[in-house]
Amino acid sequence: MEEPVQTPEPGTAGGAPRGGIAAVFNRHRRAWLIAAGALVFVLLGSGAVFAGTQTGANEPAAASAVNSPTATPSPTPTVDPARPVPAEATTASRLRTCSVAGLAADGRLAEFQAQVVNASTGEVLFDRGGTTSSRTASVMKVLTSAAALSVLGSDYRATTRVVTGAEPGQIVLVGGGDLTLSRLPTGQEPFYTGAAHLDDLATQTMVAWAADPANPPITSLVLDSSYFSGPDWDEGWARTELGLGYMPEITALMVDGDRNDPTRSTSARSEDPIARAGQAFADALGGQLTISQATAPAGAAQLAAVQSATVSTLVQQSLIVSDNTLAEMLARLVAIENGAGNSFSALQAGIVGGLAAYGIDTTGMIIKDGSGLSPNNAVSPAYLTALFLKVNAREGNLGVLFDGLPIAGGPRGSLSYSDRFAGANSAADGAVFAKTGWIDTGYTLAGVIHAADGTPLTFAIYAIGNVSSNAKIAIDTLATGFFHCGNNLSNN
Template sequence: MPLPSSLTAVPEVTPTALSSSSSASASSSSSSVSSARARPPASPRLQHFRRHRRAWLITAAATVFALLATGAVVGGAATGAGLAGFGEPGAASVVAAPTATATPTPTVTVDPDRPVPAAATTASRLRTCSVAGLAADGRLANFQGQVRNSATGEVLFDRGGTTPGATASVMKVLTSAAALSVLGPDYRATTTVMVGTEPGQVVLVGGGDLTLTRLPTGQESFYSGAAHLDTLASATLAAWNADPARAGTPITSIVLDSTLFDGPGWDDGWARSELALGYMPEITALQVDGDRDNPARSTSPRSEDPIGRAGQAFSDALSAAGAGSALTITRAAAPAGAAPLASAESQPVSTLIQQSLIVSDNTIAEMLARLVAVQSGSGNTFAALQSGIVGGLEPYGIDTTGLVIADGSGLSPANAVPPAYLTQLFQQIDSRAGHLGVIFDGLPVAGGPSGSLSYSDRFAGDNGVADGAVFAKTGWITTGYTLAGIVHAADGTPLTFAVYALGDVSDNAKQAIDTITAGFYRCGDNLSNN
C-alpha cells in the first residue's frame, strides 16, 4: 500500500527486528531448515504476522511516523518502551532514539532602544511665500533678520537671528523697556534748588532731567511739556524770601551740582562730529534743552559745556525773577542735609519714551539709560549701563545672553543684540504686557503723520502697501541700518521682526529694508524660511 505523498516512506523492517530475544537465529528461513534441532511451532500471533507481513510493516511505519511527529518517542528510551499494538515488554524500539545532549542556553541579545524624542514633534504647516530673493539684495550687505508669528511665537523666517549685531537706534527700545521696569512709567526726573553753605548761596542740583528748558513759560521747546527753568527760578526766590532768617539777604551766588552722573560725558564709540551736527550732547545730570543751541529744533548743534550753559540760564532766570544781577557761579556737590527751596519735574517716563522713540532722540535715551543705572545701583557712568539695562530687562523673561550695552541710544557700534531678542521683546510689546504698551504707542508708523517712518524716502512706491501696518523703530549708524517692530500682515497675522543691514552700506539700504518688510506684510503667516 503506498504512503500518502505528505509523508516520508520508512524503509522496510525485517521480522527479526521484532524478535523478543534471538534476532540472530531468525535472520533467514534457510538457516532454520538446516538446523539439527527442529523449532517449536510458531505462536498464533507470529503466524498471523508472517501471513500479513507487509500490512503489519506499513502499520508499524505509520505508527512510528505519527509518534515522531507528535513527540511521543522519548529520547534515550532504548528498551522497555514497547511498540504500540504489540504489547511485548522487552521488545527493541523500532527507531533508535538519539543520545540525549544538553541544550545550550541561548544568549539573549537585546536590541538597543531606538532614540525617542523627549516630546512629540509638533507638525508645522507648509509655507510657500518666500522672501529669499529680497534677503539676497546686495544693498543689505551683511544681512541678519528674524520674523515671528507674534501670537504663537513660531519663527517663520531666520537669517542669523541668534547672532548679536549692532542695533543702531533700535537700542532705544531696550533702553525704554528697562526704564519701564526699573523706573516705572510714572517716574519723573527732578531738578532741585537747595540752600547753600554761604550767605546768599543756592545750589542747583541736576536730577538727570536733560529736557528742562530755558525757554520762558508759554513757549514750548522741542520737548513738549518740559519743565521751565524760569518757573523754577521764581519758586526758588519766593521760598528764599519767605524765610525770616534770610529776610533782606539777596541771592548772590549759585553752585552747580551735576554729580548724579559721573564722567566722561562722551562715549568712546561716538564720532565727535555728532556734537556739532546736533545729534548728541555731552551726557550730564544738569543741562537744559538737551544742550541745543536752538531749544525748539530736533537737530541743533550742542556745546562743549552743557553744565555751564544750564548754570548761566538759571542765573539769568533768577535775575529776571527779581534776584540781584551778576551772580557768581561755581561747581560743587550740594552740602549734606541742605534744605530744599524748590524743584521742577520732568515729564513722566511714559511720555519721555514716546518722545524719544518717535523721532529717535538720542538725548532722552541716554538720560533714561543713565537713570536706570543709577536707580538700579549699577553706577552712574557708561560702564554701568551693561548691568543696569540688562538687569532691567530680566523681568521680561527673555534670555539676555550675548547682549552688549555700550550706550542707551544705539549710536555706538559696540552695541550688540541678536535679532531674536528683539522679536521676542516685541511679542510682549505687541501684547502690551506690563507697561510695554507705552513703547508700542511711541513707535513710528509707516506712512504715519510723524516720526522717522513718515519721511518721503520710507515705504515709498510699491512698499507703500504696508503703510499703516508697520510699527517699528528705525536705526542708522555709519556701519549699518536697522528696523525692528511689529507688522499687522495682510492676512491679519501679527508679526514681530528685526532686520539688520550691516557693513559697507549706503543710504539705499533703507529702501531694501522697507522692501523686505513689505514682503513680510504680504506673506503674513504663509512666510517661508526657504
C-alpha cells in the same frame, strides 16, 4: 485541534463492499486520490484567507458552536529599546510657499541678519543669523525704553532742585538727570513736550528765599551735576555728532538737551552744557551772580523743585523721533535706580538688569550706551523679536513702548519721511510699527507687522557693514515682503 477518526482502508476487514461506488473508486483509485488532495488544498487555502482577513480587520474569528477552545492570551507588545517612542506625537510644520529669498539677497543689505516670528504662535518663520549679536543703531532705544518702563515705571519723573549753599547768599542748582529742563519762558513750548521750566524754578526759589528775613540777597550760584559721573562723551561716538546736533555731552544738569535752538529736534550742541544751564538760571534770577561748580552740602534745605514729564512721555518722544538725548537720560536713570552706577560703564549692568524682568535670555548682549549711537553695542535680532512679542501683547507697561513706535506712512515719526516705505512699499503703510536705526556702519529696523493675512509678526532686520542710505529702501522692501507673506512666509 482534535485528531481525525481513522477510516479502514478499502479492501481490508471491515471495509465497504467492492461493488457500487467502492468498485468505481477502486478502479480509478489514483484519480480519486488526486482529486481529494486538491479539494483539501482548496479548503485549507480558503481558511487561511479568511483567517487573514479577520486578523487584518482586528476582529476576533467567530467561535465554533460545537467546540470552544480556550483563547490564547495576546502577548504584551514590547518596544525596541533602539527605537524610542515619543510620549506625544509631534505635529508637522505646515509647508510655507511665500519666499523672500530674492529680496533678502539684495546687495544693499550688506552683512544681512534678520528674524521673523509669528506673534500668535511664537513660531520662527524666517531666520538669517538671528541669534548673532550685532550693532543695533537706534533700535537700541527699544531696549532702553523697556528697561526704563521696568525699573523706573511709567510715572517716574526726574527732579531738578535748588537748595541752600554752604555760604550766606549762596544757593545750589542740583541736576537730577532731567535733560529736558527748558530755559524757555513758561507758556512757550520747547521741543520736549511737558518739560519743566527754569523760570518756574527761579520763581519758587526767590519766594522761598524771601520767606526768611534773615537771608541776605542771593549773590552766589553753585552748579551740582554730580548725579551723573564722567566721562560725558562715549568713546564710540563721533565728535561730529555734537556740531551736527544729534547728541549733547551727557551731564545731569542741562537745559533743552543743550540745543542752541530749544524748539528744534536737530540743533547744534555746546561744549559745556552745565555752564549753559547755570547761566540761564542766573538770568532767570535776575543776573549778576557768581557762578561756580561744586557738590551741594549734605542735608541742605530745599528751596524749590521742578519735575520732568513722566517716563511714558519721555519713552514715546524718544522712540518716535529717535531722540538720542532722551535715550541717554533714561539709560543713566535706570542704571542709578537699580544700583549699577551712574556712568557709561554702568549701563551694561543697568540696562541688562532692567531687562531681566521680561525673562528673555540676554546672553551675548553688549550695552555701551542707551541711544545706539555706539557701534560697539551688540544685540541679536532674536532678542528683539522675543521682546516685541511682549510689546505686541502690551505686557506690563510695554503698551507705552508700542504706542511710541513710528508707523509706516504714519503722520509723524521716522517712518513717515518721504524716503521710507515709498512706491510699491507703501502697500505696508499703517501695518508696520517699528523702530528705525542708522549709524555709519549699519541700518536697522525692528518691530511689529500686521500682515496682509491678519497674522501679527515680530521682526528685526540688520544691514551691517559697508552700507549706504539706500539700505533703507532694501530694508523697507523686505519688510513689505514679510507683510505680503504673513504666516505663509517661507524660510527658504
